[in-house]
Amino acid sequence: MAILLGSIADDYTGASDLANTLTKNGLRTVQTVGIPDPALALPDVDAVVVSLKIRSLPAPDAVTAATCAERWLRQRGAGHVLYKICSTFDSTDAGNIGPVTEALSEAAGGGVVVVTPAFPETGRTVYLGHLFVGGQPLNESPLKDHPLNPMHDANLVRVLTRQSRNAVGLIDLTTIAAGPGVVKARLDALRTAGITAVIADAIFERDLETLGEVALETPVSTGASGLGLGLARALVRSGRISSDGATTTDAIRPVGGLSAIVAGSCSKATLHQLDVAERSMPVLRLDPERLLAGPDEIAAAISWAGDRISAGPVVIAASAAPETVSRLQSLHGREASGHAIETATSIITAELVERGVRRLVVAGGETSGAAVDRLAIPAFLIGPEIAPGVPVLRTVGNAQGDMLLALKSGNFGGEDFFTAALSMMH
Ligand SMILES: Nc1ncnc2c1ncn2[C@@H]1O[C@H](COP(=O)(O)OP(=O)(O)O)[C@@H](O)[C@H]1O
Numbered sequence: 001m002a003i004l005l006g007s008i009a010d011d012y013t014g015a016s017d018l019a020n021t022l023t024k025n026g027l028r029t030v031q032t033v034g035i036p037d038p039a040l041a042l043p044d045v046d047a048v049v050v051s052l053k054i055r056s057l058p059a060p061d062a063v064t065a066a067t068c069a070e071r072w073l074r075q076r077g078a079g080h081v082l083y084k085i086c087s088t089f090d091s092t093d094a095g096n097i098g099p100v101t102e103a104l105s106e107a108a109g110g111g112v113v114v115v116t117p118a119f120p121e122t123g124r125t126v127y128l129g130h131l132f133v134g135g136q137p138l139n140e141s142p143l144k145d146h147p148l149n150p151m152h153d154a155n156l157v158r159v160l161t162r163q164s165r166n167a168v169g170l171i172d173l174t175t176i177a178a179g180p181g182v183v184k185a186r187l188d189a190l191r192t193a194g195i196t197a198v199i200a201d202a203i204f205e206r207d208l209e210t211l212g213e214v215a216l217e218t219p220v221s222t223g224a225s226g227l228g229l230g231l232a233r234a235l236v237r238s239g240r241i242s243s244d245g246a247t248t249t250d251a252i253r254p255v256g257g258l259s260a261i262v263a264g265s266c267s268k269a270t271l272h273q274l275d276v277a278e279r280s281m282p283v284l285r286l287d288p289e290r291l292l293a294g295p296d297e298i299a300a301a302i303s304w305a306g307d308r309i310s311a312g313p314v315v316i317a318a319s320a321a322p323e324t325v326s327r328l329q330s331l332h333g334r335e336a337s338g339h340a341i342e343t344a345t346s347i348i349t350a351e352l353v354e355r356g357v358r359r360l361v362v363a364g365g366e367t368s369g370a371a372v373d374r375l376a377i378p379a380f381l382i383g384p385e386i387a388p389g390v391p392v393l394r395t396v397g398n399a400q401g402d403m404l405l406a407l408k409s410g411n412f413g414g415e416d417f418f419t420a421a422l423s424m425m426h
Pocket residue numbers: 147148264265266267270288318319320324325328329337338339340341342363364365366367368408409410411
């Protein structure tokens with residue numbers, strides 16, 4: 001299997017978001033969970049998205065995992081590797097976007113890396129290096145309250161500079177609007193000036209098409225699904241895609257079984273989706289203090305679900321509003337609280353699958369990573385889109401048999417996302 005485009009995603013929801021975009025734009029795509037076991041039979045594809053859970057790891061560990069994945073992708077023919085980051089640039093001053101970008105670029109021989117989190121379909125745009133989330137600058141958006149990586153600066157040149165060893169530049173919208181030739185010339189000039197990464201503006205998909213065309217001629221880029229769109233369209237335009245397009249219908253053949261939703265995202269969109277779900281499904285709000293105190297809250301949740309799940313889908317959520325999250329973190333620490341809750345929600349998820357759940361929605365990137373790891377799912381085929389950035393996924397090589405999943409990024413999806421997702425999973 002020779003692949004044309006490789007990607008390394010810094011979390012699993014982000015991986016499925018990108019795989020969805022690549023599929024919609026004509027690339028046959030598979031999402032693997034980590035570097036797949038050689039024995040795993042993968043379908044013939046144009047693109048592989050390797051999902052890693054490295055967004056919140058110490059930078060050296062993230063770099064090691066990403067460079068191993070890069071080697072694996074290059075050995076399978078990938079001429080270009082996209083490091084998939086969050087469209088809201090989720091990171092801290094310690095990393096991991098800067099360190100991983102630099103390491104991937106160095107592994108590929110150096111040069112300038114195009115970096116842009118723009119994803120216009122979900123309202124993420126970049127202008128003069130500043131990231132906007134819908135109508136708000138990043139630092140005024142709900143991302144200012146993220147439990148793990150609160151974002152307090154919308155100027156991405158500054159944000160990336162703080163995480164990088166080398167200098168960071170900007171390719172502004174005027175340059176991008178002038179087309180790929182002008183962008184390439186500007187990148188060359190920046191490289192000569194010692195810049196190794198540039199934040200690229202992008203507001204419309206046509207900007208990302210220009211950036212995709214330019215980036216495809218370099219070995220590495222860093223971005224969200226929008227850059228994936230640009231790269232996929234450039235590959236299709238280049239005539240290098242031999243398939244007659246990507247199909248998704250086979251991925252949603254019915255699997256039967258029970259259905260459930262597990263949420264650990266504290267993002268504004270997820271909190272509202274949970275409130276809306278309460279009108280139509282049983283919703284259990286976990287007590288985070290009790291979750292951290294010992295196994296009783298987990299046992300109680302499993303018992304609560306057991307009493308209801310044969311009658312229809314249930315929702316179990318650790319999610320809480322920013323004030324509650326801050327209170328817990330001030331008592332137990334940010335990372336320790338996040339990790340303990342991820343562990344708890346992953347145990348609950350595995351117990352639900354043990355009891356027959358085969359259609360599963362998980363809300364939250366880190367939450368999804370922990371759940372998928374505990375379930376030991378090796379890979380996913382990409383099904384149809386539920387909402388921008390969230391496809392239905394079908395497991396490949398799963399020990400519990402075929403399952404359908406949706407891994408929802410915290411801020412994605414409309415208010416009825418949970419019912420919409422389950423209505424596509426049979
Ligand atoms: N009530 C809570 N208090 C503190 N942290 C929480 C709570 N509920 C969930 N978390 C943690 O918040 C983090 C949410 O991150 P994530 O799952 O990536 O969601 P999102 O996709 O919204 O970013 C996880 O580490 C999760 O365990």
